Amino acid sequence: MTTVEGAYKLAEGLLRESLPRRWAHTQGVAACARELAPLVGGGAEGLEMAAVLHDIGYAPPLVDTGFHPLDGARHLQALGTMSGLVVRLVANHSFALLEAEERGLRTELAAEFPLPGDLLLVDALVYCDMTTTPDGGRTTSEERVGEILGRYGADSIxxxxxxxxxxxxxASVGRVRAAADDLGVVL
Structure with a gap:
């Protein structure tokens, strides 16, 4: 199985040169995942690996369908060194099923990579991705959604x-914040 260090090397090799801003975002998402380690307990390593790998499907050599969660997850599955949980988190990050539906790929995504059963990990990855700017800084989910709308346009896929x-x-961000508050984890 790939280690957290191996996941970082893979993501860096795919993103740092060709997509430096995406690499900065990825590093910020992974840093957030490390902060959530006390919240997710035994799932901390898987969360961090999924965080650092969640956007590898944007890397030019991996683009197949043009839908980065599916392209990235397929690449990870083909490598055969990643846990099924990490691959499924990458495939389903940040409500990817809804975007897959817009692209006509929902059935394909759901069949190949079912949503993981650990909903805290799913929410935690949403939290990390949707509270991290494209440059890797911290933000609110409201600002992040607004930034995405501004970047892509309201009528785009x-x-x-x-x-x-x-x-x-x-709602995912709220659940993570509430769970963190219950445990005394400062976000």
Whole structure:
């Protein structure tokens, strides 16, 4: 199995040169995942690995369908060194099923990579991705959704998806914050 260090090497090799801003975002998402380690307990390593790998499907050599969660997860599955949980988290990050539906790929994504059963890990990855700016800084989920809409446009596939997903994104972020408060974890 790939280690956290191996996941970082893989993601860096795919993103740092060709997509430096995406690499900065990825590093910020992974840093957030490390902060959530006390919240997710035994799932901390898997969360961090999924966080650092969640956007590898944007890497030019991996683009197949043009839908980065599916392209990234397929690559990880083909490598055969990643846990099924990590691959499924990558495939389903940040309500990818809703975007897959916009792209006509929902059935394919759901069949190949079912949503993981550990919903705290799913929410934690949403939290990390949707509270991290494209440059790797911290933000709110409201600002992040607004930034995505501004970048892609409201009528684009991504724009339609993010508008549909926004209530779910904000709810995930709220659940993570509430769980952190209950445990005394400072976010």
């Amino acid at each position: 991504v724009g339609r998806f993010i508008r549909r997903a926004a209530p779910e994104i904000h």
